[in-house]
Amino acid sequence: MRIPLGAPFLACALSTLLLLAPLPVQGVEPAPNEVQIPIDERQYRAAGIEVVRVEAEGGTTQTMLPGTVSVPPQQLRVVASPAAGLVESILVAPNEPVKEGQPIARLRSTDLLEAQRTYLQALSAEKLAAEKLRRDEQMHRERIIAERRLLTTRADYDYARTTLQEREQMLALLGMAEVDISAVRDQRRMVPALTVSAPADGVVLEVRATAGERIAPAAPLFSIAQLDPLWITLQMPLSQANAITPGTRVGVPGTPAQGEVIRLGRAVDATTQSLAAVVEVTDGAEALRPGQVVTASVALRPNGTPQWRLPAGAVVRHAGQSWVFVRSAHGFRARPVVVIAETASTVSIRASLTTEDQVATRGILSLLAELTEIYGG
Structure with a gap:
């Protein structure tokens, strides 16, 4: 059988048209953890939904978080009165460095x-x-x-x-030194006053007694702390909980203080809806003061997941997870994302998106309602 000359070209053209034709929607499977939200054009327009194309970001992202400087609990010592008595004299002042065994007060008891x-x-x-x-x-x-x-x-x-x-x-x-106990044992001579000594090297943060004051047993007299290293407790928005991990580097702008996150809180503050992230400052701790309120710069390193910038209203919170709504052929796909930084107008996220993806920025309440109904929570 003789094939006409134009037949191969016609077959090739038909194959090309088949490849370019859109696939049926039912053949497209959502990615893991995605939720498919079907919506037709009429519903799309009625809800007033607007979309915007995602914008790629690259490099390390810096986010600023508020925090409070504190002394690690294992470095703070409270010196209490070993016995009831009269404070005869206070031998140190606040913010004064002391050495272990140094006399800091005298009591008559x-x-x-x-x-x-x-x-x-x-x-x-x-x-x-x-x-x-x-x-x-x-x-x-x-x-x-x-x-x-x-x-x-x-x-x-x-x-x-x-x-x-x-x-x-x-x-x-009661705080008697060994030499005083030996004197009582050998000379049988009682000592009328008691010397209170510093239990460790550090700095006197607080003096809680005054000369001439009568105090009860175990009454706190001094707070002494070692000020290197120090902790900064950051208030981390719940949306960024998955972006900050132990080992994340943190600095305090304008000072040499630097450290890394050592622990992330599990409980959420009911008032601020934030989590606590504890940073141990090992470099430049002398530039900070316990009780100081600082704004720390947190370096969020890339982890292999693409990073994108969106308008702030494009990300919603549901079931303990941040979501965006990605436009699809017959509706939207609710996709979980990780928020790494946000301002009043923009938000930076990490998610498996492409530069061709469009994300809903307005009219997303109806999409959130569908997500709640389908996903639950």
Whole structure:
């Protein structure tokens, strides 16, 4: 059979037309986690929906978040009064550096005198019990007394020794130095005043007592802190919860302070609807002060997902996730996105989009209602 000359060209033209023809809508499957929202042209116009083409962004994005500087709890020490008494003198001032063991206050306390008195009594009882035990051991070796009496004497000595150790520990808990306890033991001379010492190196943040004041046991006297490193607790919008991760670098503009996020909060503040992100400042912490309110610059590094800029109204929040509505052949596709930065007019997101995609910016309440009905939550 002879094929006409024009037949190959006609076949080629028909194949090209078939390739260019649009695929049926039912053959297009939404991407994972997407929600297909069918809507016809009449509904589209009635809802007043407007769309805009997405705009690509590149590079590292900086977002500014408010935060408060604080001292890590493991670096803060509260010095309390070891006993009730009268504050005789305060030896340090606020913001003054101190060293471990440095005297910071002196107290006069009747509790201290009572503790020394009972210690001296226990010391005498222990010596008496030791002498009695030595004598009974000698008499037992000479078979003058029975073994039962020796056992009783040993038990009495153990009790006296334990009581003495308890009284000595009580003096240490009251803040007496070892040299003062030795003086009481060797010279049997009681000390009327108690010296309060710094428990660690640091800076005095607060002095809570004054000279001449009577205080109760365990009353707070000083707050002493180590100021390097420091923490900044950032208030992070809920929409950016997936963009900031542990290890994200943070800086404070205008200062050398820099650090990284070490922990993200799980509870949401009911008033501000924000999460707490704790930043540990390891470089330039001396430029910050506990209690200072700062605005921190958070560097959001690319993670391989394309980054886009949209008008602020294009992103909605539903079921704990941020969404955009992407125009499709027969409606819209609700696509989950990650918000990484936002201003009053624009929002930066990370999502699997293309430069040809169009996203709804106005009239999206009807789309949100459809999403709620289909997706739930």
